[in-house]
Amino acid sequence: MSDVSYKKIIVDGLWTNNAGLVQLLGLCPLLAVTNNAVNGLGLGLATLLTLVISNGSVSFSRHWVKREIRIPFYVMVIAANVTVVDLLMNAYLHELHNVLGIFIPLIVTNCAIIARAEAFASKQPILPSIVDGFMMGFGFLVLLVLLGGMRELIGSGTLFANASVMFGEGASGMTLQVFGDDYPGFLLAILPPGAFLGLGLIIAVKNIIDDRLEQKKKRERQATKQAEEDASNVVGGVASE
Numbered sequence: 001m002s003d004v005s006y007k008k009i010i011v012d013g014l015w016t017n018n019a020g021l022v023q024l025l026g027l028c029p030l031l032a033v034t035n036n037a038v039n040g041l042g043l044g045l046a047t048l049l050t051l052v053i054s055n056g057s058v059s060f061s062r063h064w065v066k067r068e069i070r071i072p073f074y075v076m077v078i079a080a081n082v083t084v085v086d087l088l089m090n091a092y093l094h095e096l097h098n099v100l101g102i103f104i105p106l107i108v109t110n111c112a113i114i115a116r117a118e119a120f121a122s123k124q125p126i127l128p129s130i131v132d133g134f135m136m137g138f139g140f141l142v143l144l145v146l147l148g149g150m151r152e153l154i155g156s157g158t159l160f161a162n163a164s165v166m167f168g169e170g171a172s173g174m175t176l177q178v179f180g181d182d183y184p185g186f187l188l189a190i191l192p193p194g195a196f197l198g199l200g201l202i203i204a205v206k207n208i209i210d211d212r213l214e215q216k217k218k219r220e221r222q223a224t225k226q227a228e229e230d231a232s233n234v235v236g237g238v239a240s241e
Contacts, residue, residue, distance in 0.1 A: 004120075004124065004128060006128070006131060009128065009131050009132050009135055010131075010135050012132075012135070012136075013132065013134075013135025013136040013137075013138060013139040014135060014138065014139045014142070015139070015206075017136075018139045018140070018143065019112035019115075019136055019139065019140045020112075020139075020140055020143040020144075020199070021139075021143060021202065021203055021206050023112065023115070025110065025111045025112040025115065026047070026110045026111065026112045026140065027199075028103075028106065029043055029047075029103040029106060029107070029110070030140075030143065030144060030147070030195075030199070031192065031195035031196065031199065032103060032192075032195070033099075033100055033103055033144075033148075034144055034147040034148035034151060034195060034198075035148065035151055035152065035155070035190045035195075036148050036149075036151070036152040036160075036161055036162065036190075037145050037148040037149035037152055037159060037160050038096075038148070038160055038161070038162055038163050038165065038166050039096075039099060039100065039148055040141075040144030040145045040146075040147060040148030040149070041141070041144070041145050041148070041166065042089075042093065042096045042099075042100055042165075042166055043100055043103060043104070043144060044137070044140060044141030044142075044144040044145060045141060046085050046089060046100075046104055046107060047107055047110065047112075047113075047137055047140055047141065048133075048134065048137030048138055048140070048141050049081075049085055049137070050078065050081050050082055050085055050107050050110075050113060050137075051112075051113055051116060051133035051134070051136055051137035051140075052130055052133040052134050052137060053081045053084075053133075054074075054077055054078050054081050054113055054116075054117055054121070054133065055116055055117065055120070055121040055129040055130055055132055055133030056121075056126055056129060056130045056133065057077045057081070058073075058074060058077060058117045058121040058122055058129070059121040059122070059124060059125060059126045059128075059129035059130075060126055061073075062121070062122050062123070070118070070122065071114075071118070074114055074117045074118065075108070075114070077117075078107075078108055078113055078114065078117070079108045082104070082105060082107045082108045085104065085107070086104045086105055089104060093165070093166060095164075095165035095166075096165045096166045099162075099165060112136065112140065116132060116133060116136055120132050121133070143202070146202065147195070147198050147199060147202060150189075150198050150202075151189045151190055151194050151195065151198050152189075152190070153178055153179075154186050154189040154194075155185055155186055155187065155188075155189035155190035155194065156183075156185045156190065157177065157178055157179030157180070157183035157185060158175055158176060158177055158178060158179075159175070159176040159178055160174045160175055160176060161175045162175075163175060
């Protein structure tokens with residue numbers, strides 16, 4: 001039985017140990033493909049699927065793989081899974097596959113996937129490992145879509161442009177023109193420097209939220225401690241009388 005609660009797995013994947021926001025892993029594809037929300041969604045789904053299958057495979061075989069060869073084994077498992085994902089995307093999402101290009105095969109080198117295999121899946125049962133892979137992948141996906149959407153919105157004034165490359169021609173109407181047609185766009189946002197600035201802003205917002213939550217918990221602990229001291233003083237006063 002796993003000694004890690006599912007609540008902690010979920011919170012870690014989405015917030016406290018997010019691969020992109022906290023561990024700062026997988027930054028190469030994260031920064032390279034997030035010039036719009038659809039590209040981020042496509043790569044995020046591919047990474048999520050790879051994490052789930054890889055974590056499950058590593059956990060399933062953890063008792064049989066010798067410690068000395070575990071890292072090469074992890075790389076082979078991840079490479080096999082990425083190959084399957086790459087071929088499926090090429091077959092069913094060919095246009096998106098062409099847009100993402102080399103960044104799909106490069107999922108093999110994503111340190112976040114190897115890190116979860118070594119730090120979690122190799123020590124935990126299959127179900128918690130699959131949940132961990134899903135939540136880590138989902139947290140990474142949310143960050144990809146958020147960063148891509150922010151850059152697309154600021155850079156061109158739209159959201160989910162080119163959705164047809166992922167959802168087919170019927171999705172051409174999904175494009176949201178948030179700003180008017182006369183919006184000139186902000187080129188820096190969709191250029192590589194815009195990715196660094198956008199990610200830095202998201203990390204800064206997360207750190208501010210974490211700091212405020214920690215201050216709130218500190219105030220609650222102080223209030224609880226003060227209430228306990230006041231109650232103790234009252235009991236002591238009654239006893240002395």
